[in-house]
Amino acid sequence: MTRSQQAPSYRGASAHYLSPSRRDPVKILSEEPVTRRVIAGALGALGLGQHDPVHVLDVGSGTADGFALLARPAPDAPPLVDEDRLTYVGLDVDPEMVETARATVTSPSASFVRGDVRDTLPEGAFDLYLSCGVPYSHLTRDELVAALHSVLSAVAARGRRAAVVVDVLGRYSVEWQPRWGAERWDYAMSFFAGAGAAISEPMTFYSRPALDAAVDAAVAGSGARIVSRTAVDRSVLVGRHTATGTFHPQVPRFRTLVNDLLREPARVRPSDLGFVPATAGAPADVLAWLERFAARWNRVLEPWAGAGRLGEADAARLAHALLELERGAGPGLGVGHSLTMTLVAEPS
Template structure:
């Protein structure tokens, strides 16, 4: 695999970013047990049509690879899902605009011959090899303007056509309608301060682009139309609707309950969580009707699950019960069954909190609409240029 690269100066302090990505505190309970499994589920769907035999390599280009999170997730996925191929037959190239990121990543994985990182700018680099998967995670494409995203995708689609390949393209961006930044819902590009990069003080603002699924699909469709590449399908996925990092920082919506901290508390057996804080009563801004309708429905499901758990603990929040989606129906009955074997009050509370966290995670994972209502919006397009 080869990329002809053209590195340029980054728009934010990459040394701080490297420190952030290598920090052990970054991988909190939500990231490990909620966000990473969801990302892997998206990657699994992306590569499922291209499952490889034990002798074939899955060729992957990871755009905005940072210190290699995409490789870790993908290799662990292939190790668990053997029907998709083998992690040993993964041929992975990560590209990033930051020399510091690339150097760090190459040092981390220097003993793995099938993994390498190069300094390259997706806006100006030329691809010379064919890839089965064009991966992205960590919202690298949101650093680009909308026009730059179009040009980057056009270059990728052109490469697919030139090699007459069948490929999946995963585009990870910031969701426009996340509850983390409701005051910014009317804007599609604004100065986003990555405050979680800083252990102390305030981070410098970085202009970032935010997307609804309609806008993202429009740009993706424009790119394939311009090149003339056949599209098998598009799909969109929302990640971290309720637990994005800025529900903790309050950077853009200071009145928002700290849902991520609360979820981490539910997942931590040493903590006792104030369940009343989990009730979803977020004041939403003016937005398209389908966005408001989604949050109205989703909040009723979320609050109903919280209410069922608190009722078992002898508390009541006066939440109106609603019919839950099939994936989380029977939560209260399952919880009561588990609790029958527990007499210790502390363990009883732990079990309630853990099972509530699992139910809320299942609710979000199965009912996300792919509208751009989470911290991340994944857009996936499957291209088939084999008949060109």
């Protein structure tokens, strides 16, 4: 029996992923642009021609967010890859996710299979091994090393360059500051919309050094070499668990507040958005970066420091200024909700 056959189903979770409320202003205006930029950079590193085919394996594809990011236009940008060039294979352990993806994505460019990256990979020569939605954090550190070793071995066997996007949970997100001392713990997905009882399972959280070490271990004996590696942090203050407070009840509800600036500005006072960074509990470079980010964030708030509730126009200006900071993304230290590393690999 394969691990995908043994894996528990996230019963009802697809209701969250298809819920209109999931695509809130933060997701549309900050998170998706950052992820699109990561994917565009990964594709750009491959040296493909404008009309060359692009073969993608999306690891932990869920209800096919990756396909939408690749093949659907953004509000102000064309698709990253035209569908007539794209061959997309979505891989997910959960049967409900796979069936939902098949029902909602009818493009002939896309197919979906149930499977686990820890088992045999789907057949095919892929240019991009994509992940979004932190699927690799479901694995232990050793399982991540084995999974990436399998992917890099496939790159070596193919005989040409490929890009690998590794999306994991950041260890030092403000969302779970009280748990910064642990690298793996039970993660309740209490932000799910319409999924019934909260789903909880152990997840692994990564700093940059820990993720680098996992990649280095995965490369050994794979027959591939890493040409380049880059990393970004996404959602520094607006991760979904700043809306729930599940793991850090004292954190300001940054995501809710920024969304409300655009949807219900009368509910927000600018002073509610102030950020006081931690001064202990993380490595010095993490604490120093968070201090600098706090200074930039709070500087944006200064013009409204004495204001009460804002009118719609001022609230929108403030929201967009804060989201511009978030779109800048962190430096890949593990200081955001997700830490996303892009590997460009080729046969050694």
